[in-house]
Amino acid sequence: MAQALGYDDTPVLPDSEYRVHDGTRPQPRVVTPGQDGAPPSDAAVLFDGTDLSAWEACDGGAAPWKVEDGVMEVVPRSGSIRTREALGDIQLHLEWAAPSVVEKDGQGRGNSGVFLMGRYEIQVLDGYDNPTYADGITAAVYGQYPPLVNACRQPGAWQTYDLVWLGPRFDGETVTRPACVTLFHNGVLVHHHRTLIGPTAHRTIKPYSPHPETGPLQLQDHGDPVRFRNIWYRALADG
Ligand code: MG
DSSP: OGGGGSBSSSOBOTTSSSBTTBTTSOOOOOOOOOSTTOOOTTOEEEEOSSOOTTEEETTSSBOOOEEETTEEEOOTTSOOEEESSOBOSEEEEEEEEOOSSOOOOGGGSSOEEEEETTTEEEEEOOOTTOOOOGGGSTTOBTTTBOOSSOOOOOTTSOEEEEEEEEOOEEETTEEEEOOEEEEEETTEEEEEEEEOSSSOOSSSOOOOOOOOSOBOOEEOOOSSOOEEEEEEEEEOOOO
8 A cells, every 4th residue: 555655666776675766665753843942842851941950960969050041051160060861873952142241252251062972072152253263162173173154143142053963983992983063053054074083172182082872961161151041852863
């Protein structure tokens, strides 16, 4: 019966058991997209504005940041926070805002960070009219790759990161697949399938060091009261 959807006399696709327009090919799983910024139906929500129950301090204690009016905010010098859950390859959405009152410049202005697997930082910074080294500006793979463009909104405005993260794979000490990220900042492509050199670092280059295929997502306390909201991810199938 399903055959009626397509054809059974067409060529078989390369590296596939299916023909072109194959009527027996399984349908894509149905996902209901979110309305007005809400997560899609199959997303795992890490922060919905209510509480920090999905998060902890990096020593395993309670997450020390504050939640107010549906937003979480870095409590400067309280420490970075991380998800209780270890995440693998993901699609990630998060929204953040740097302080609206500009007090400092360079790396001192609205600095935070999104650390994938706790090791690989996508820079969060108020990079609007705020020169700093290119591989440390907003949306940079910190210390490795500047974003393709600077898509910053003005200080205080909400901004979005949408990314696809593929973590590294190891065979013993050997890297069999380096980590890779694709990132949209405010809907603008800023990294297209960017391959990471290794873990991100300040003023140095770190080689890959074997680690599990999952790890916590970490948000950085860099001493600035950066805010976050609407954080969710979708786990990607292996490969
Ligand atoms: Mg940072």
